[in-house]
Amino acid sequence: MQSKRLPRAVREQQMLDAAVRVFSERGFHAANMDEIAELSGVSKPMVYAYHGTKEELFLSCLRRESERLMERILAASDATLPPDEQLWRGIKGFFEFVGAHRDGWSVLHRQARSLEPFAGELAGMRKALVQLIAHRLDVALQKEGRQVRPDDLTSMALSLVGASESLADWLSAHPDEDPARTATRLMNAVWMGAGQLLHGHTWKPPLDERGNHQAAA
Amino acid sequence: MQSKRLPRAVREQQMLDAAVRVFSERGFHAANMDEIAELSGVSKPMVYAYHGTKEELFLSCLRRESERLMERILAASDATLPPDEQLWRGIKGFFEFVGAHRDGWSVLHRQARSLEPFAGELAGMRKALVQLIAHRLDVALQKEGRQVRPDDLTSMALSLVGASESLADWLSAHPDEDPARTATRLMNAVWMGAGQLLHGHTWKPPLDERGNHQAAA
DNA sequence: CCGTAAGGTTACGCGCGAGTAAGTTATCTC
Protein backbone atom coordinates (compact mmCIF):
# COMPACT_ATOMS: atom_id res chain seq x y z
CA MET A 1 0.00 0.00 0.00
CA GLN A 2 2.71 2.52 -0.87
CA SER A 3 0.71 5.64 -1.68
CA LYS A 4 2.59 7.47 -4.42
CA ARG A 5 6.07 8.38 -5.60
CA LEU A 6 6.89 11.92 -4.69
CA PRO A 7 9.59 14.33 -5.85
CA ARG A 8 12.64 14.51 -3.66
CA ALA A 9 12.01 18.01 -2.31
CA VAL A 10 8.61 17.04 -0.97
CA ARG A 11 9.76 13.75 0.55
CA GLU A 12 12.67 15.50 2.22
CA GLN A 13 10.30 17.81 4.09
CA GLN A 14 8.03 14.93 5.07
CA MET A 15 11.06 13.18 6.46
CA LEU A 16 12.03 16.22 8.49
CA ASP A 17 8.47 16.49 9.80
CA ALA A 18 8.51 12.85 10.81
CA ALA A 19 11.97 13.12 12.33
CA VAL A 20 11.11 16.17 14.41
CA ARG A 21 8.10 14.38 15.73
CA VAL A 22 9.87 11.13 16.57
CA PHE A 23 12.95 12.82 18.01
CA SER A 24 10.79 14.97 20.22
CA GLU A 25 8.72 12.05 21.43
CA ARG A 26 11.47 9.55 22.04
CA GLY A 27 14.67 11.57 22.28
CA PHE A 28 17.62 11.29 19.94
CA HIS A 29 18.94 7.90 21.02
CA ALA A 30 15.67 6.13 21.59
CA ALA A 31 14.37 7.39 18.26
CA ASN A 32 14.74 4.74 15.62
CA MET A 33 15.32 5.29 11.98
CA ASP A 34 12.77 2.74 10.88
CA GLU A 35 10.02 4.56 12.71
CA ILE A 36 11.00 7.86 11.14
CA ALA A 37 11.05 6.21 7.74
CA GLU A 38 7.66 4.65 8.23
CA LEU A 39 6.16 7.93 9.40
CA SER A 40 7.49 9.56 6.23
CA GLY A 41 5.64 6.93 4.23
CA VAL A 42 8.83 5.38 2.92
CA SER A 43 11.48 2.83 3.88
CA LYS A 44 14.69 3.41 5.81
CA PRO A 45 17.27 3.50 3.01
CA MET A 46 15.42 6.45 1.49
CA VAL A 47 16.00 8.45 4.63
CA TYR A 48 19.70 7.66 4.42
CA ALA A 49 19.73 8.55 0.74
CA TYR A 50 18.22 11.98 1.35
CA HIS A 51 19.51 13.00 4.76
CA GLY A 52 22.64 10.98 5.47
CA THR A 53 23.25 9.56 8.92
CA LYS A 54 21.00 9.86 11.94
CA GLU A 55 23.20 12.63 13.27
CA GLU A 56 22.99 14.60 10.03
CA LEU A 57 19.24 14.11 9.96
CA PHE A 58 18.94 15.51 13.46
CA LEU A 59 21.11 18.45 12.53
CA SER A 60 18.85 19.21 9.59
CA CYS A 61 15.86 19.20 11.95
CA LEU A 62 17.68 21.42 14.36
CA ARG A 63 18.61 23.93 11.68
CA ARG A 64 15.16 24.08 10.14
CA GLU A 65 13.37 24.54 13.44
CA SER A 66 15.76 27.10 14.84
CA GLU A 67 15.65 29.05 11.61
CA ARG A 68 11.87 29.18 11.75
CA LEU A 69 11.97 30.29 15.36
CA MET A 70 14.49 33.02 14.71
CA GLU A 71 12.55 34.33 11.74
CA ARG A 72 9.46 34.47 13.86
CA ILE A 73 11.12 36.44 16.62
CA LEU A 74 12.83 38.84 14.26
CA ALA A 75 9.62 39.47 12.34
CA ALA A 76 7.73 40.19 15.54
CA SER A 77 10.17 42.50 17.28
CA ASP A 78 10.82 45.62 15.27
CA ALA A 79 13.96 47.53 16.30
CA THR A 80 12.30 50.90 15.77
CA LEU A 81 9.67 50.30 18.49
CA PRO A 82 10.20 51.42 22.09
CA PRO A 83 12.14 48.83 24.12
CA ASP A 84 9.27 47.47 26.21
CA GLU A 85 7.17 46.95 23.12
CA GLN A 86 10.06 45.27 21.29
CA LEU A 87 10.45 42.91 24.18
CA TRP A 88 6.75 42.28 24.44
CA ARG A 89 6.35 41.46 20.78
CA GLY A 90 9.46 39.31 20.64
CA ILE A 91 8.32 37.28 23.63
CA LYS A 92 4.80 36.98 22.28
CA GLY A 93 6.12 35.77 18.92
CA PHE A 94 8.33 33.28 20.66
CA PHE A 95 5.52 31.82 22.76
CA GLU A 96 3.20 31.68 19.79
CA PHE A 97 5.83 29.68 17.93
CA VAL A 98 6.28 27.30 20.82
CA GLY A 99 2.53 26.90 21.22
CA ALA A 100 2.17 26.02 17.56
CA HIS A 101 5.32 23.89 17.18
CA ARG A 102 5.58 21.94 20.40
CA ASP A 103 7.78 19.20 19.08
CA GLY A 104 10.00 21.51 17.10
CA TRP A 105 10.66 23.32 20.34
CA SER A 106 11.29 20.08 22.15
CA VAL A 107 13.87 19.02 19.60
CA LEU A 108 15.66 22.30 19.92
CA HIS A 109 15.56 22.81 23.61
CA ARG A 110 15.35 19.46 25.32
CA GLN A 111 17.26 17.17 22.99
CA ALA A 112 19.91 19.28 21.36
CA ARG A 113 21.15 20.93 24.51
CA SER A 114 22.49 17.84 26.15
CA LEU A 115 23.91 15.83 23.25
CA GLU A 116 27.45 16.74 22.49
CA PRO A 117 27.45 16.73 18.72
CA PHE A 118 24.57 19.23 18.72
CA ALA A 119 25.01 21.27 21.84
CA GLY A 120 27.62 23.45 20.16
CA GLU A 121 25.46 24.16 17.15
CA LEU A 122 22.50 25.08 19.31
CA ALA A 123 24.62 27.12 21.68
CA GLY A 124 25.75 29.16 18.70
CA MET A 125 22.19 29.99 17.70
CA ARG A 126 21.19 30.78 21.24
CA LYS A 127 24.21 33.03 21.57
CA ALA A 128 23.18 34.92 18.47
CA LEU A 129 19.80 35.61 20.03
CA VAL A 130 21.35 36.63 23.34
CA GLN A 131 23.69 39.03 21.58
CA LEU A 132 20.84 40.51 19.60
CA ILE A 133 18.90 41.20 22.78
CA ALA A 134 21.97 42.54 24.53
CA HIS A 135 22.58 44.87 21.64
CA ARG A 136 19.06 46.22 21.66
CA LEU A 137 19.25 46.76 25.38
CA ASP A 138 22.44 48.65 24.84
CA VAL A 139 20.81 50.89 22.25
CA ALA A 140 17.90 51.58 24.59
CA LEU A 141 20.25 52.39 27.46
CA GLN A 142 22.32 54.73 25.35
CA LYS A 143 19.17 56.61 24.34
CA GLU A 144 18.71 57.22 28.07
CA GLY A 145 22.30 58.37 28.28
CA ARG A 146 23.42 55.32 30.27
CA GLN A 147 26.27 52.93 29.78
CA VAL A 148 26.52 49.41 31.18
CA ARG A 149 29.37 46.91 31.15
CA PRO A 150 29.03 44.32 28.35
CA ASP A 151 28.90 41.40 30.79
CA ASP A 152 25.96 43.00 32.56
CA LEU A 153 24.13 43.34 29.28
CA THR A 154 24.83 39.72 28.43
CA SER A 155 23.62 38.59 31.85
CA MET A 156 20.41 40.50 31.45
CA ALA A 157 19.83 38.97 28.03
CA LEU A 158 20.69 35.49 29.33
CA SER A 159 18.24 35.88 32.20
CA LEU A 160 15.58 36.92 29.78
CA VAL A 161 16.19 34.02 27.45
CA GLY A 162 16.40 31.55 30.32
CA ALA A 163 13.14 32.78 31.83
CA SER A 164 11.50 32.56 28.42
CA GLU A 165 12.67 29.00 27.91
CA SER A 166 11.40 28.03 31.30
CA LEU A 167 7.94 29.46 30.65
CA ALA A 168 7.98 27.96 27.16
CA ASP A 169 8.35 24.52 28.69
CA TRP A 170 5.48 25.25 31.00
CA LEU A 171 3.41 26.51 28.09
CA SER A 172 4.05 23.42 26.04
CA ALA A 173 2.72 21.34 28.93
CA HIS A 174 -0.44 23.51 29.13
CA PRO A 175 -1.94 23.49 25.63
CA ASP A 176 -4.99 25.50 26.59
CA GLU A 177 -3.01 28.44 27.88
CA ASP A 178 -2.99 31.53 25.69
CA PRO A 179 0.57 32.33 24.55
CA ALA A 180 -0.07 36.05 24.90
CA ARG A 181 -1.12 35.56 28.49
CA THR A 182 2.10 33.72 29.22
CA ALA A 183 3.98 36.51 27.46
CA THR A 184 2.30 39.04 29.74
CA ARG A 185 3.37 37.09 32.78
CA LEU A 186 6.93 37.03 31.54
CA MET A 187 6.88 40.78 30.96
CA ASN A 188 5.83 41.24 34.57
CA ALA A 189 8.70 39.07 35.72
CA VAL A 190 11.54 40.48 33.62
CA TRP A 191 10.43 43.99 32.70
CA MET A 192 8.78 45.02 35.97
CA GLY A 193 10.74 42.73 38.29
CA ALA A 194 9.66 41.07 41.52
CA GLY A 195 10.44 44.17 43.57
CA GLN A 196 7.98 46.30 41.61
CA LEU A 197 5.31 43.64 41.70
CA LEU A 198 5.59 43.50 45.48
CA HIS A 199 4.45 47.10 45.50
CA GLY A 200 1.57 46.48 43.17
CA HIS A 201 3.17 47.89 40.02
CA THR A 202 2.29 45.54 37.22
CA TRP A 203 2.79 45.51 33.49
CA LYS A 204 -0.14 45.52 31.08
CA PRO A 205 -0.07 44.73 27.38
CA PRO A 206 -0.35 47.75 25.08
CA LEU A 207 -3.54 48.43 23.08
CA ASP A 208 -3.62 47.70 19.37
CA GLU A 209 -5.13 50.03 16.74
CA ARG A 210 -8.68 48.94 17.55
CA GLY A 211 -8.26 49.45 21.25
CA ASN A 212 -8.18 45.76 22.18
CA HIS A 213 -5.68 44.32 24.52
CA GLN A 214 -3.21 42.36 22.40
CA ALA A 215 -3.12 39.65 25.00
CA ALA A 216 -6.73 38.81 24.25
CA ALA A 217 -6.12 38.43 20.50
CA MET B 1 47.61 -2.87 40.87
CA GLN B 2 44.30 -2.91 42.71
CA SER B 3 44.90 -0.46 45.57
CA LYS B 4 42.89 -1.81 48.48
CA ARG B 5 39.62 -3.42 49.34
CA LEU B 6 37.19 -0.87 50.67
CA PRO B 7 33.93 -1.18 52.58
CA ARG B 8 30.81 -1.02 50.51
CA ALA B 9 29.59 2.36 51.75
CA VAL B 10 32.85 4.02 50.71
CA ARG B 11 33.03 2.33 47.31
CA GLU B 12 29.43 3.24 46.62
CA GLN B 13 30.21 6.93 47.02
CA GLN B 14 33.32 6.66 44.87
CA MET B 15 31.20 5.07 42.20
CA LEU B 16 28.68 7.89 42.36
CA ASP B 17 31.51 10.42 42.13
CA ALA B 18 32.92 8.66 39.09
CA ALA B 19 29.51 8.28 37.51
CA VAL B 20 28.59 11.93 37.95
CA ARG B 21 31.84 12.89 36.31
CA VAL B 22 31.56 10.52 33.37
CA PHE B 23 27.86 11.19 32.79
CA SER B 24 28.49 14.90 32.79
CA GLU B 25 31.41 14.64 30.40
CA ARG B 26 29.97 12.20 27.91
CA GLY B 27 26.23 12.28 28.47
CA PHE B 28 24.11 9.36 29.59
CA HIS B 29 24.25 7.25 26.44
CA ALA B 30 27.85 7.87 25.45
CA ALA B 31 28.98 7.19 29.00
CA ASN B 32 30.20 3.65 29.33
CA MET B 33 30.02 1.50 32.38
CA ASP B 34 33.59 0.24 32.08
CA GLU B 35 34.92 3.78 32.27
CA ILE B 36 32.85 4.53 35.34
CA ALA B 37 34.06 1.31 36.94
CA GLU B 38 37.68 2.08 36.16
CA LEU B 39 37.38 5.60 37.55
CA SER B 40 35.99 4.11 40.76
CA GLY B 41 39.10 1.94 40.98
CA VAL B 42 37.14 -1.25 40.48
CA SER B 43 35.77 -3.47 37.71
CA LYS B 44 32.38 -3.29 36.07
CA PRO B 45 30.50 -6.09 37.85
CA MET B 46 31.09 -4.29 41.15
CA VAL B 47 29.18 -1.32 39.84
CA TYR B 48 26.30 -3.57 38.90
CA ALA B 49 26.47 -5.27 42.27
CA TYR B 50 26.20 -1.99 44.17
CA HIS B 51 24.08 0.23 41.97
CA GLY B 52 22.08 -2.02 39.67
CA THR B 53 21.58 -1.07 36.03
CA LYS B 54 22.97 1.98 34.27
CA GLU B 55 19.62 3.66 34.60
CA GLU B 56 19.45 3.05 38.34
CA LEU B 57 22.99 4.29 38.72
CA PHE B 58 22.11 7.50 36.96
CA LEU B 59 19.04 7.91 39.12
CA SER B 60 21.19 7.58 42.22
CA CYS B 61 23.47 10.32 40.92
CA LEU B 62 20.49 12.49 40.13
CA ARG B 63 19.01 12.06 43.60
CA ARG B 64 22.24 12.68 45.45
CA GLU B 65 23.10 15.81 43.51
CA SER B 66 19.65 17.31 43.61
CA GLU B 67 19.40 16.63 47.31
CA ARG B 68 22.68 18.44 47.92
CA LEU B 69 21.55 21.36 45.83
CA MET B 70 18.23 21.65 47.60
CA GLU B 71 19.86 21.50 51.00
CA ARG B 72 22.20 24.24 49.97
CA ILE B 73 19.45 26.53 48.80
CA LEU B 74 17.26 25.91 51.83
CA ALA B 75 20.14 26.49 54.22
CA ALA B 76 21.02 29.76 52.53
CA SER B 77 17.56 31.32 52.22
CA ASP B 78 15.95 31.82 55.58
CA ALA B 79 12.18 32.35 55.47
CA THR B 80 12.28 34.96 58.24
CA LEU B 81 14.42 37.38 56.22
CA PRO B 82 12.89 40.11 54.06
CA PRO B 83 11.97 38.86 50.60
CA ASP B 84 14.76 40.49 48.63
CA GLU B 85 17.35 39.14 51.01
CA GLN B 86 15.82 35.67 50.89
CA LEU B 87 16.01 35.75 47.15
CA TRP B 88 19.54 37.10 47.17
CA ARG B 89 20.83 34.44 49.52
CA GLY B 90 19.04 31.63 47.79
CA ILE B 91 20.42 32.65 44.42
CA LYS B 92 23.90 33.11 45.83
CA GLY B 93 23.81 29.66 47.44
CA PHE B 94 22.64 28.17 44.20
CA PHE B 95 25.41 29.73 42.15
CA GLU B 96 28.01 28.79 44.72
CA PHE B 97 26.86 25.21 44.48
CA VAL B 98 27.02 25.26 40.70
CA GLY B 99 30.45 26.86 40.78
CA ALA B 100 31.75 24.17 43.10
CA HIS B 101 29.92 21.18 41.55
CA ARG B 102 30.01 21.82 37.81
CA ASP B 103 29.48 18.24 36.78
CA GLY B 104 26.83 17.58 39.36
CA TRP B 105 24.94 20.48 37.88
CA SER B 106 25.51 19.23 34.38
CA VAL B 107 24.10 15.82 35.27
CA LEU B 108 21.01 17.38 36.75
CA HIS B 109 20.28 20.04 34.27
CA ARG B 110 21.65 19.01 30.89
CA GLN B 111 21.34 15.24 30.96
CA ALA B 112 18.34 14.47 33.09
CA ARG B 113 16.02 16.96 31.47
CA SER B 114 15.93 15.40 28.06
CA LEU B 115 16.01 11.66 28.80
CA GLU B 116 12.58 10.23 29.38
CA PRO B 117 13.24 7.87 32.25
CA PHE B 118 14.68 10.76 34.29
CA ALA B 119 12.86 13.84 33.09
CA GLY B 120 9.89 13.10 35.30
CA GLU B 121 11.95 12.63 38.41
CA LEU B 122 13.83 15.86 37.81
CA ALA B 123 10.68 17.74 36.91
CA GLY B 124 9.29 16.75 40.29
CA MET B 125 12.22 18.19 42.15
CA ARG B 126 12.21 21.33 40.09
CA LYS B 127 8.52 21.71 40.74
CA ALA B 128 9.10 21.48 44.47
CA LEU B 129 11.55 24.37 44.24
CA VAL B 130 9.19 26.40 42.08
CA GLN B 131 6.37 25.88 44.54
CA LEU B 132 8.58 26.85 47.45
CA ILE B 133 9.49 30.11 45.75
CA ALA B 134 5.89 30.74 44.74
CA HIS B 135 4.81 30.21 48.32
CA ARG B 136 7.36 32.62 49.70
CA LEU B 137 6.35 35.21 47.15
CA ASP B 138 2.79 34.74 48.23
CA VAL B 139 3.69 35.30 51.88
CA ALA B 140 5.60 38.46 50.98
CA LEU B 141 2.71 39.77 48.91
CA GLN B 142 0.20 39.10 51.66
CA LYS B 143 2.35 41.04 54.10
CA GLU B 144 1.89 43.97 51.70
CA GLY B 145 -1.82 43.30 51.66
CA ARG B 146 -1.81 42.07 48.08
CA GLN B 147 -3.21 38.98 46.49
CA VAL B 148 -2.19 37.42 43.19
CA ARG B 149 -3.63 34.53 41.19
CA PRO B 150 -1.77 31.24 41.77
CA ASP B 151 -0.76 30.90 38.11
CA ASP B 152 0.84 34.32 38.25
CA LEU B 153 2.86 33.28 41.26
CA THR B 154 3.94 30.10 39.54
CA SER B 155 4.94 32.02 36.42
CA MET B 156 7.05 34.40 38.43
CA ALA B 157 8.77 31.50 40.18
CA LEU B 158 9.29 29.68 36.90
CA SER B 159 10.84 32.76 35.33
CA LEU B 160 13.15 33.09 38.27
CA VAL B 161 14.23 29.48 38.15
CA GLY B 162 14.66 29.58 34.38
CA ALA B 163 16.76 32.71 34.53
CA SER B 164 18.87 31.15 37.28
CA GLU B 165 19.45 28.03 35.26
CA SER B 166 20.45 30.03 32.26
CA LEU B 167 22.99 32.04 34.21
CA ALA B 168 24.20 28.89 35.95
CA ASP B 169 25.10 27.44 32.59
CA TRP B 170 26.97 30.58 31.74
CA LEU B 171 28.71 30.49 35.08
CA SER B 172 29.82 26.92 34.64
CA ALA B 173 31.44 27.93 31.36
CA HIS B 174 33.27 30.84 33.07
CA PRO B 175 35.18 29.30 35.98
CA ASP B 176 36.87 32.54 36.98
CA GLU B 177 33.63 34.38 37.50
CA ASP B 178 32.61 35.04 41.10
CA PRO B 179 29.29 33.30 41.88
CA ALA B 180 28.19 36.23 44.04
CA ARG B 181 28.77 38.60 41.15
CA THR B 182 26.59 36.46 38.93
CA ALA B 183 23.99 36.39 41.69
CA THR B 184 24.02 40.19 41.79
CA ARG B 185 23.44 40.33 38.07
CA LEU B 186 20.49 38.00 38.40
CA MET B 187 19.01 40.10 41.19
CA ASN B 188 19.15 43.08 38.88
CA ALA B 189 17.37 41.15 36.18
CA VAL B 190 14.58 39.57 38.22
CA TRP B 191 14.19 41.77 41.27
CA MET B 192 14.68 45.16 39.66
CA GLY B 193 13.56 44.26 36.15
CA ALA B 194 14.71 45.65 32.83
CA GLY B 195 12.36 48.62 33.05
CA GLN B 196 13.93 49.85 36.28
CA LEU B 197 17.44 49.31 34.98
CA LEU B 198 16.65 51.44 31.96
CA HIS B 199 16.10 54.31 34.36
CA GLY B 200 19.30 53.69 36.23
CA HIS B 201 17.79 51.99 39.27
CA THR B 202 20.05 49.08 40.10
CA TRP B 203 20.20 46.53 42.86
CA LYS B 204 23.21 46.30 45.17
CA PRO B 205 24.07 43.44 47.51
CA PRO B 206 23.39 44.10 51.22
CA LEU B 207 26.25 44.62 53.67
CA ASP B 208 27.23 41.85 56.06
CA GLU B 209 28.00 42.37 59.77
CA ARG B 210 31.51 43.66 59.07
CA GLY B 211 30.32 46.12 56.50
CA ASN B 212 31.69 44.26 53.47
CA HIS B 213 29.70 43.75 50.38
CA GLN B 214 28.67 40.11 50.35
CA ALA B 215 29.36 39.94 46.65
CA ALA B 216 33.06 40.42 47.35
CA ALA B 217 33.23 37.58 49.88
C1' DC C 1 7.63 2.90 -26.91
C1' DC C 2 11.94 2.26 -25.11
C1' DG C 3 16.04 3.61 -22.11
C1' DT C 4 17.43 5.58 -18.18
C1' DA C 5 17.42 7.77 -13.98
C1' DA C 6 14.91 8.82 -9.94
C1' DG C 7 12.10 6.76 -6.51
C1' DG C 8 11.61 2.80 -3.98
C1' DT C 9 12.36 -2.00 -1.54
C1' DT C 10 14.09 -6.30 1.09
C1' DA C 11 17.29 -8.34 3.68
C1' DC C 12 21.42 -8.42 5.91
C1' DG C 13 26.35 -7.32 8.39
C1' DC C 14 28.31 -6.07 12.27
C1' DG C 15 30.09 -3.35 16.18
C1' DC C 16 29.28 -1.75 20.49
C1' DG C 17 28.31 -1.91 25.12
C1' DA C 18 24.89 -3.39 28.82
C1' DG C 19 24.56 -6.98 31.70
C1' DT C 20 26.15 -11.81 33.88
C1' DA C 21 28.10 -16.54 35.26
C1' DA C 22 31.59 -18.50 37.48
C1' DG C 23 35.41 -18.25 40.00
C1' DT C 24 39.28 -16.01 43.13
C1' DT C 25 41.34 -13.58 47.21
C1' DA C 26 41.31 -10.69 51.12
C1' DT C 27 39.51 -9.73 55.70
C1' DC C 28 36.83 -10.14 59.75
C1' DT C 29 34.92 -13.17 63.57
C1' DC C 30 35.02 -16.62 66.98
Added chain:
DNA sequence: GAGATAACTTACTCGCGCGTAACCTTACGG
Protein backbone atom coordinates in the same frame (compact mmCIF):
# COMPACT_ATOMS: atom_id res chain seq x y z
C1' DG D 1 43.73 -20.46 62.14
C1' DA D 2 39.37 -22.22 60.16
C1' DG D 3 35.48 -20.88 57.81
C1' DA D 4 32.38 -17.66 56.31
C1' DT D 5 31.43 -13.75 53.64
C1' DA D 6 32.21 -9.50 51.54
C1' DA D 7 35.14 -7.56 48.00
C1' DC D 8 36.68 -8.23 43.62
C1' DT D 9 38.05 -10.30 38.71
C1' DT D 10 38.10 -12.37 34.05
C1' DA D 11 35.78 -13.58 30.28
C1' DC D 12 32.10 -14.11 28.18
C1' DT D 13 26.70 -13.59 25.78
C1' DC D 14 23.54 -11.35 23.18
C1' DG D 15 20.34 -8.06 21.30
C1' DC D 16 19.58 -3.81 19.30
C1' DG D 17 19.65 -0.69 15.69
C1' DC D 18 22.65 1.99 12.44
C1' DG D 19 24.05 1.76 8.07
C1' DT D 20 24.44 -0.65 3.29
C1' DA D 21 24.56 -3.89 -0.84
C1' DA D 22 21.87 -5.46 -4.24
C1' DC D 23 17.90 -5.34 -6.43
C1' DC D 24 13.09 -3.74 -8.33
C1' DT D 25 9.67 -0.29 -10.75
C1' DT D 26 7.41 3.67 -12.19
C1' DA D 27 7.58 7.95 -14.83
C1' DC D 28 8.76 10.58 -18.72
C1' DG D 29 11.86 12.77 -22.44
C1' DG D 30 13.17 11.99 -26.89
